[in-house]
Amino acid sequence: MNITFRLLFLSVCFFICASCSKEDDKYPVVGDWELIMWTVGIPFDLGNNQVHSLNFLDKTACNVNETLNFxxxxxxxxxxxxxxxxxIRLKEDTSDVYFVEEICDExxxxxxxxxxxxxxxxxxLNNAVGMVERNKLTLVYxxxxxxxxxxxxxxxxxxDLTLVYRKK
Incomplete structure (x- = not known):
């Protein structure tokens, strides 16, 4: 009888602990995410200052305030x-020189x-595949x-357009 009671007690404790786990542990995408990277895998220089970047957000003149809420x-x-x-245009007779132009939305x-x-x-979502890893969400279009x-x-x-978000 004593063993049965202990097993029953342990089972109840297990179910209580399992039901108390955070929903975010089951679904880590739930919450707010801010955009930190927008890339197509091409290094470019919008400011013509000879400093190239793969992350368009490093060079854009547009306001970047995107936040997703799941x-x-x-x-x-x-x-x-x-x-x-x-x-994006590829310079003629080259394989890695690109011209990138942007028009910011008003x-x-x-x-x-x-x-x-x-x-x-x-x-x-929206024809993109996303993966959560270490508080970062990567969406690939x-x-x-x-x-x-x-x-x-x-x-x-x-x-491919790759967007990377960081959990707030």
């Missing part, structure tokens, strides 16, 4: 989405949409950015 019900919202118009763009929690660390030839007469390739 809730437990599968909804993600942003009230200040970073959405400049970016054009005003504020926001959205609200559903996301799918694929498993503990992976999500899908496959073939989202077109690279043009120097005179804009043809698209010569497409690059």
């Amino acid at each position: 809730n437990h019900k599968g909804i993600v919202t942003s009230s200040n989405t970073f959405n400049p118009e970016i054009t 005003g504020t763009i926001g959205f609200s949409t559903s996301y799918l929690q694929v498993d503990k660390l992976n999500i899908e 496959a073939n989202a950015i077109k690279i043009y030839n120097e005179v804009f007469t043809e698209v010569i390739e497409s690059k």
Whole structure:
């Protein structure tokens, strides 16, 4: 009888501890995330100061205040989405010299949409695949950015757009 009581007590303690675990441990994407990197994997220099960066946010003249909020019900919202118009051209007769131009949006763009929690660390939203790792969320939009030839007469390739967010 004493062993049965101990087993019952341990089982109850286990279930109480398991039910007390934080929801964020089960779904680490839930919460607020700020945009810290926007890249297509091409080093560029918008300011023509001979300092190149892979992170467009290091060079942009646009306001960057994007924050995503993921809730437990599968909804993600942003009230200040970073959405400049970016054009990238490859300099003729080169394989790694790019011209990057931006036009900043005026005003504020926001959205609200559903996301799918694929498993503990992976999500899908807006045709992007996302992964949470060490308080960073990386979203990859496959073939989202077109690279043009120097005179804009043809698209010569497409690059993945990678957005990296840090949990607030």
